[in-house]
Amino acid sequence: MKVIIIGGGQVGSYIANLLLNNHCTVKVIENRTNVFNKLKKELPLDAIVFGSGTNPTVLEACGITGADVVVAVTGADETNLVASTISKFEFAVPRVISRINNPKNAWMFSSGMGVDVALNQADLMAHLVVEEMAFKSILTLMKINRSNYSIIQLKVDSMSSIVNKPVRDINVPEKAVLIAIYRKNEVIIPHGDACILEGDDVLAFADLEAQEKLNTLFGSKK
16 A cells, blocks of 8 residues: 655654554655654655645655555644645545644535545544543444444453353344454454453444443443
8 A cells, every 4th residue: 555644743653654564655745854854763764755745746756646545644734634635636546534633624624625534633532532431341443434333342341241151142232243352362253152251352343322232231230
């Protein structure tokens, strides 16, 4: 996968390292001299480009015509939005992801402006706080775009009513699917005979209503 990251700050450099470690082809565009010099120490030199992510010439030099994903994560919403619009409508990048710094600007980060996925940090933080309060045993791993479904990880409480029960005897909510059971270093497919044990981590796909039911099911009976 070929990814262009616009913005080489902490977020951009972290994403770049993560992708490079997963064998992706990455180019990071940064126009601040001090930040660019820091990137030289953190990333391979062939992965960084000095310039503006809103400059079509710079984007072309980075190979945007063959990019699979563009990620705009600068600290300026106007830069992220312009870069997203150019990437989508001038270069037809299949997937454009953009960071929203100011929640008041969220309404602008839409498909009409070339943004496929908008990352509203304030909104994400608020949801994480609420979910932590409401769903003690659930960790949200991935929200599915344009839906209320998520891939979640549940920790099986020692007092759960499903401990030591086979999957076939568990009343899994209609809008939920168990994907896998993680037990230490073992991965178990949750077929009918597989038992859920205390301390297991269970991967599931569920909507918000089903998540509430799973939280009750996998959590304490109290």
